[in-house]
Amino acid sequence: MPELAEVEFYRRRWSAGHGAKIVAVHVHERAKVYRNREAVHIAKALTGAKLLDSGTAAKQMLFRFSGGVWLGVHLGMSGELRVEPADYPPGKHDHLVLRQAKRSLVFSDPRMFGAVLLHEGKNPPDWWTKIAPAILSPAFTVKWVADFLARRGRAPIKAVLLMQERFPGVGNWMADEILWRAALHPARLASSLTPKEIKTLHRECRFVCRGALKYNAGVGGKMPSELNQFMPDSWLFNHRWEDGRRCPRTGALLRRDEIGGRTTCWSPAHQKPR
DNA sequence: TCACATGTTAATTA
């Protein structure tokens, strides 16, 4: 479910618990989301620690606790973070519940493609520091994109945009949104893009990331209560999810098909193959 | 019952 800005949206929910101690931890021992430690070990390490702060990078979240304890969370396909009352009874899919005096921080994930990672040490874990430079960082240059498109030249551009090693945080809907704005057909091979098209692609990557963060992570202190509730109808986003909808720019019917192994939505009217 | 799902990765093929 969650991509770049949606991950940030969920992380901010848990930031309600910054500065407060974890007094108890509830886990589902048999859930498959604990990827690098036994569930009971994670519970033990977090109990008594104070949640200090947190951050997101790509689709990853990292929560820093006192005593050199770190908790990584990936939401997979169906994960979410919530804040519930202190006495909240864990539901079937609530695989991690961090109890604080005034609230419970809940990680829920029905499909269990998500990940809960514990790290103990003075510095953040390697998997975190090795995440590719953010699309909104200065390191994300046109050349950075062009080099990668050349290396992945025989794959459809849609598939290439989903590769986290160069486009961290981009998921299925963001990739479609970027290609729609750049007027590029999703099945175009990465090596077929002209320098001008690569420049446009680069610009739209940044535009979509910035916009998604604006609408999902809030601007001027205004935080959406529901995911994507402020996404404008001028974006493909509000039109891409079912058959029979129309392109907000051309009014023509959108197409949906599998490209690069994923359901893809595009506007044939202005995203032409070559 | 069947098709499908906003993600990642191991295994397979080219």
Next chain:
DNA sequence: GTAATTAACATGTG
């Protein structure tokens, strides 16, 4: 060896 494609993961929804 590298790159591209496919299968698999586990569960819920319509």
